[in-house]
Amino acid sequence: MGLTLLATTHRVAPGLLTWRAWDALRSADAVRLRDGHPLLPALLDAGIVPDLVDAPDPSALVADARRADVLWVAAPEGDEELMRGIGNLVVNDPLDVEVLHGSYDLPGARLLDLVSVMDTLRRECPWDRKQTHVTLVPYLLEEAYEVLDTIESGDYGALREELGDVLMQVAFHSVVAAERDDETAFTIDDVAGAIVDKLVRRHPHVFGDVTVSGADEVNANWEQIKAAERAEKSGAEASALDGVPMGQSALSLAAQLQRRAARMDAPAGLADDLAGGENELGARLFALVREAVEGAVDPEAELRAVSRVFRDRVRAWERREQSG
Numbered sequence: 388m389g390l391t392l393l394a395t396t397h398r399v400a401p402g403l404l405t406w407r408a409w410d411a412l413r414s415a416d417a418v419r420l421r422d423g424h425p426l427l428p429a430l431l432d433a434g435i436v437p438d439l440v441d442a443p444d445p446s447a448l449v450a451d452a453r454r455a456d457v458l459w460v461a462a463p464e465g466d467e468e469l470m471r472g473i474g475n476l477v478v479n480d481p482l483d484v485e486v487l488h489g490s491y492d493l494p495g496a497r498l499l500d501l502v503s504v505m506d507t508l509r510r511e512c513p514w515d516r517k518q519t520h521v522t523l524v525p526y527l528l529e530e531a532y533e534v535l536d537t538i539e540s541g542d543y544g545a546l547r548e549e550l551g552d553v554l555m556q557v558a559f560h561s562v563v564a565a566e567r568d569d570e571t572a573f574t575i576d577d578v579a580g581a582i583v584d585k586l587v588r589r590h591p592h593v594f595g596d597v598t599v600s601g602a603d604e605v606n607a608n609w610e611q612i613k614a615a616e617r618a619e620k621s622g623a624e625a626s627a628l629d630g631v632p633m634g635q636s637a638l639s640l641a642a643q644l645q646r647r648a649a650r651m652d653a654p655a656g657l658a659d660d661l662a663g664g665e666n667e668l669g670a671r672l673f674a675l676v677r678e679a680v681e682g683a684v685d686p687e688a689e690l691r692a693v694s695r696v697f698r699d700r701v702r703a704w705e706r707r708e709q710s711g
Contacts (some may be wrong), residue, residue, distance in 0.1 A: 389483030390452035390459065391415065392470065395426060397463035398496040402429030408489030409433070411458055413649035417451065419443070430460075444678060445472030502575055505558045509566075520560060527556040539691065553555070588612065610650060627651045638687045641676040 391411055395404065405414075408443040412418055412430065418437040420427065430437055443459065443466070451457050461469075477484060510517040537549045561575035590614050591597035592605060599605050617625040627647050633640060648657065679686040 388453055388455060389471070389485065390448060390457050390475075392466075392484065392486045393460045394459055394465070394486060394488050395461070395463055395490045396492050396496070397500050398492050399490040401425040404429075405487040407486060408702065411487055414456070415458035416455035418458045418460065419448070421462060424460060425463060426460055443469050443574070445469055445476055449473060449476045449482060493668075501554065501558050502562075505555070505562045509562050515559075518562060518563065523556065523559055523563070527553070527560075530556055539688075539695075560688065585690060636687060637672075638690060641673050642680050643687050645677055645680045 391412065393403075393408060395408075412433075412435055418430070418435055419432075419440050420437050421443070422439040423440060427437070427439075437460070448457060448459060448469075459466075459469075473484065510516070530549065532554055534549045535548070537543075537545050557578065558575055561573070561578055564572055565574045566572070569626075587594045591608065591612075592599040597608065599608065613630075614625075614627065615646055617627075617629045621629060627650065628644065631640070631643050631647060635643070676686045679689065
């Protein structure tokens with residue numbers, strides 16, 4: 388005699404249970420669960436006819452479990468109130484109670500919750516419902532920069548939350564795209580599938596039969612594969628500069644363009660005499676970026692570092708002024 392509490396997760400398809408869970412279901416004298424439980428169809432298909440309960444009573448469950456082997460299938464989100472009630476009843480009058488986990492979350496399972504929450508917000512929140520790809524752009528940029536700031540400041544404790552904000556933006560854009568009914572529509576599964584295909588394609592030394600001697604050769608292969616992809620996509624008009632986002636910050640843009648040009652052995656003189664008219668300051672900045680690139684230094688990161696020092700000095704000056 389005893390009570391088995393079967394716990395499952397809604398992030399796994401109903402019916403995908405452990406062998407031990409199915410064995411417990413088949414051997415129990417009575418199986419009970421709420422009417423409408425997602426596991427019910429799988430139980431009926433397996434020939435298990437459970438008792439359906441609208442509102443479980445811990446006293447009734449415990450009383451029945453003292454006379455027979457009873458298995459209660461907990462709701463996917465858990466039955467905390469019921470569990471507390473059972474615990475209070477058996478603390479002074481012991482009963483053999485077992486919590487049996489019939490299914491477990493896989494790595495990445497909480498991403499399903501994110502998809503579900505975003506779908507709900509898109510339907511029911513007035514603000515979320517009216518957003519578009521265009522209106523969301525500032526938030527994506529803001530969240531990406533907050534991740535950068537967190538990493539550069541060494542605040543790794545806050546990194547999880549900031550990465551979650553970026554992930555939410557990906558999910559948001561995906562749910563917006565899924566609503567379209569033309570060839571531009573896609574879902575978050577399409578997004579994930581596309582990046583998986585790209586990663587596998589660009590790592591033949593991991594997923595194929597290519598052998599590499601180190602990270603430098605990995606980078607070289609990566610660039611060759613990207614060049615082949617650009618050629619296949621753009622044909623004769625393909626350029627090594629294809630895919631460089633012109634909307635990024637000017638320092639990062641100049642550095643990326645120069646790195647791409649260097650990889651294809653473009654003449655260094657292409658960067659000379661860029662001033663032309665009144666663009667002398669821009670040309671001088673571009674030359675400084677070239678100096679940074681040649682020295683394997685990220686000009687964007689260097690300028691941010693100096694800017695932080697300047698910020699700290701200004702704040703220190705403000706404090707002195709306020710206290711003086």
